Amino acid sequence: xxxxxxxxxxxxxxxxxxxxxxxxLFELINRLVTRHGLSSTRQAVSQHLGVLEDAGLVRxxxxxxxxxxDLDTAPLRAITDRWRIDxxxxxxxxxx
Amino acid sequence: MRITxxxxxxxxxxxxxxxxxxxxxxVPKNDVPMxxxxxxxxxxxxxxxxxxxxxxxxxxxAAQAYKQxxxxxxxxxxxxxxxxxxxxxxxxxxxxxxxxxxxxxxxxVTTAVLDDTCGNLLQIMAMAPPAS
Numbered sequence: 001x002x003x004x005x006x007x008x009x010x011x012x013x014x015x016x017x018x019x020x021x022x023x024x025l026f027e028l029i030n031r032l033v034t035r036h037g038l039s040s041t042r043q044a045v046s047q048h049l050g051v052l053e054d055a056g057l058v059r060x061x062x063x064x065x066x067x068x069x070d071l072d073t074a075p076l077r078a079i080t081d082r083w084r085i086d087x088x089x090x091x092x093x094x095x096x
Numbered sequence: 097m098r099i100t101x102x103x104x105x106x107x108x109x110x111x112x113x114x115x116x117x118x119x120x121x122x123v124p125k126n127d128v129p130m131x132x133x134x135x136x137x138x139x140x141x142x143x144x145x146x147x148x149x150x151x152x153x154x155x156x157x158a159a160q161a162y163k164q165x166x167x168x169x170x171x172x173x174x175x176x177x178x179x180x181x182x183x184x185x186x187x188x189x190x191x192x193x194x195x196x197x198x199x200x201x202x203x204x205v206t207t208a209v210l211d212d213t214c215g216n217l218l219q220i221m222a223m224a225p226p227a228s
Binding site: 020023024025026027030031033034035042065066067068 | 164167168169170171172196197198200202203207209215
């Protein structure tokens, strides 16, 4: 998972899938080029999706003749389970 | 030299004629019997003398493999200009059309991708993003 997140293009793919889950490869490629200036080839984006799928962060499903890609953030929980985020400190001005 | 035709490979010419006219709103232009098939074209009612779209049989195995490969990756076969992508999306979904991509701003254009029921995806696009 950490290797999957280490690449900026793959992080951009997750950003776009967070905005709308269930995208075709075509939509993802267009979003990467028009919104992130990432003119990756179809093969490169396919490979990035494969890495994200292996990490469990993206799931692809076939629906009839189409293939859609969904975001799955569940594996990210492993990060905060391992390194807990401190509970937010109380606002010093919040109570008398 | 002029460009007068563009084409789309369809799995059934009669079904395609219905979808491209009744649903999308194009109008028939040429319909000439050609043995088992027809020389079948439609045009936009906004440009009756403009580019004709040929609804061409996809019988050749290579045409079918080509179509399947494009559809699997969500790639549209052809692209049409509309005034307002969201309005067309609402109108067409109301008619039961399946979209693989809802209206999305892609830089200077807004696009959406729909299924033509004849084995292809089609993109509709408008140059300026709609005011929202």
